[in-house]
Amino acid sequence: MLGRTASSLFWMSRYHERAQNVARLLEVAYRGAIMSHRGQEHGTHWAFALACSGCEPEFKEKYDELHIRSVAVFLLFSKENPVSVRNSLELARNNARAVRTGITAELWEAINTTWIEFTEVNPQTITQERLPDFLAWVNQRAHLFRGALLNTVLRNDGYFFSQMGNFVERADNTARILNTQYWSLLPDSDIVDDGSMEKYQWSAILRALSGRRSYRFAYPNARLRAFNIAEFLILRKEMPRSLAHCYNWIADTAEDLAQFYSAREPSLDLAKDIALSLSEKQMREIYQDGLHDYLTEFIGRNNQFAFELSKDYNFS
């Protein structure tokens, strides 16, 4: 396989995952904003979405005020916002287009049709009332993409690289959401159980990571507690967006890739190390070391892994 093909498959998945993540953040902010009460600023919710998706500075350059239209347009349709859903979908499609020969017709049709339908939407028509439906549509299209990928693509090196891209992006997303809100997950903020801001933030985080209901199953007798939520999203392997799950998947894929090529490159060992450190970790240790530092370091190691992988396999 061409190094460039591996790179395109990695980024195709990565950008598609990103589009879904950004849409979900916007949905959470939207719910927060319409539910907000007791004088809370709507702006807090919009700021959460912008901060988690990492485009707050770009937004501030362009707009003075935080309100639903500007944030929604900026996160969904803006060409100037590097992580907008539009740019992510276009980059995902361009990468897919560059490897038309390496993906199945079903996968191409899923990604191409998403892009066509997305570009046919006039941003003016996505009013506050239509926003939830549109976000649900983006979300469903991402599921279709992933379903086509899982169900039709041959389990060879190309598939393995696409999985790496998907889970590197997801791990990054989860870690950054947690890091943006880490203060609300510190154990000593675990003192309230009413409709306080902290509690809202926890449920927003869970919702942003599609984990609200799963959390109830994983901790049947537990209330929403910062400690549990942090553990759930960092260390619990059953949770498909947790850091541990992402790195379990990456480590398994690393194993497949090593077998496929009958050779083990240094980046694959790095993936295993990260997975191992997550499986051996206790939540208490993480709090002792400092949650914020831990997450910051994880984001760095995750980036390091993506970089090493691209070096080892001649991405160009």
Next chain:
Amino acid sequence: MADDRTFFNEMLDDAGGARSPYSRLAAWLEDKPANFLTKKSRDAETIFRRLGITFAVYGAEEATERLIPFDPIPRIISAAEWRRLSAGIDQRVRALNAFMHDIYHRQEILRAGIIPADLILQNEAFLPEMAGFTPARKVYAHIIGTDLVRVSENEFYVLEDNTRTPSGVSYMMENRETMMRLFPELFQTHAVAPVEQYPELLRRTLESVAPDPAKSTQTIVVLTPGIYNSAYFEHAFLADSMGVELVEGRDLFVDAGKVFMRTTRQPEQVDVIYRRIDDAFLDPLTFNADSMLGVPGLFDAYRAGNVTICNAPGTGIADDKAIYAYVPDIIEFYTGQKPILNNVPTWNCSRPDDLAYVLDNLADIVVKEVHGSGGYGMLIGPTASKREIAEFRKVLEATPTNYIAQPTLALSACPTHVASGVAPRHVDLRPFVLIGDQVRITPGGLTRVALKKGSLVVNSSQGGGTKDTWVLED
């Protein structure tokens, strides 16, 4: 005016009855309700858009990818007509390859005085770098798309030979797929020769011209300029359907006179490159030094016999518009036979007598730029305004050697779905020919159709559409 002339109708004879290849189709069309074809056209468009069967338009920022309009009424060619066409094409492509071998070696055709030496040696399309080098099996143009037009029951003319990088074969195949989805019943009542073997035959052709054809597995690649090229869909389609890598120049490198591709593992040696980039961009060390598309050192590896490039560099000399007028002589010189297919009579504006005639008759003829393509830089006298003709006259007088001229032909017309129903529209035909260990012509080709009433311009870049082309089996 072109639309006032009589033209050959592919479907109907002079008495208004259906010609025999079309008899079943004509009856079938008659039965259909008015909006039937409109609905089918919409279905087809959805299929094309979803599959991403598009071509890129340079310079148009928002709509960078467009669909070529697809017409749902097929063009039908009888078995007997096809036999004659393919014999003529076969003769022509063999002669053109023999011509190229000659002019890059002994140049006997020049010594015999059949073609003026300057016309070849001063031609930009003639590559001195190819002199004395013999590609595998002496084949220069491996993939040729011959453009044909019909003017009467038995008269076909070759418009152009397209010996460089002819496009459109993916449309031939996708048009067929779409027709089979839209009208399965028509395929049950017509013995349509299949075209689906094309990728397999292309692969075999490319394998047969590898530097070492005895090797058990040949590494073949399709070389594309990238996703922004107008024919990118076709490049991907061909690589995909042959099961080979689609590469860009940056994926290849030359080491010790051999060509390799950068893979996720060890570099892999490449035997045959089906290139879809122009000569000038192939190798910055030999040709255009600014090109980022090509591969440094590729030409030396080619001349060392370590890799085959298809089509060979320098094949442009065979489809140069200034050489076109000599193709009948070329056929006679190398085959000793009369040409089976006609050339369109051509005035070469570099000759003073020809130029004088052309200037006197601008309103009746077509003038084409020698190196132009895709319907740009040409004048269609009968449909041009007085002002356009006056402006063109100045350009032509300033640089006459850049132009050739031809009479406007009364192109045949084929029933076509238009807003008002079904009406005749002018068509041409591009069959696809593969030349390797043997000559293989796929029964069918790309029929292009001028969708505007009376228009003779079928190029997709000028708003033309395409149709499926059916060759009937006996």
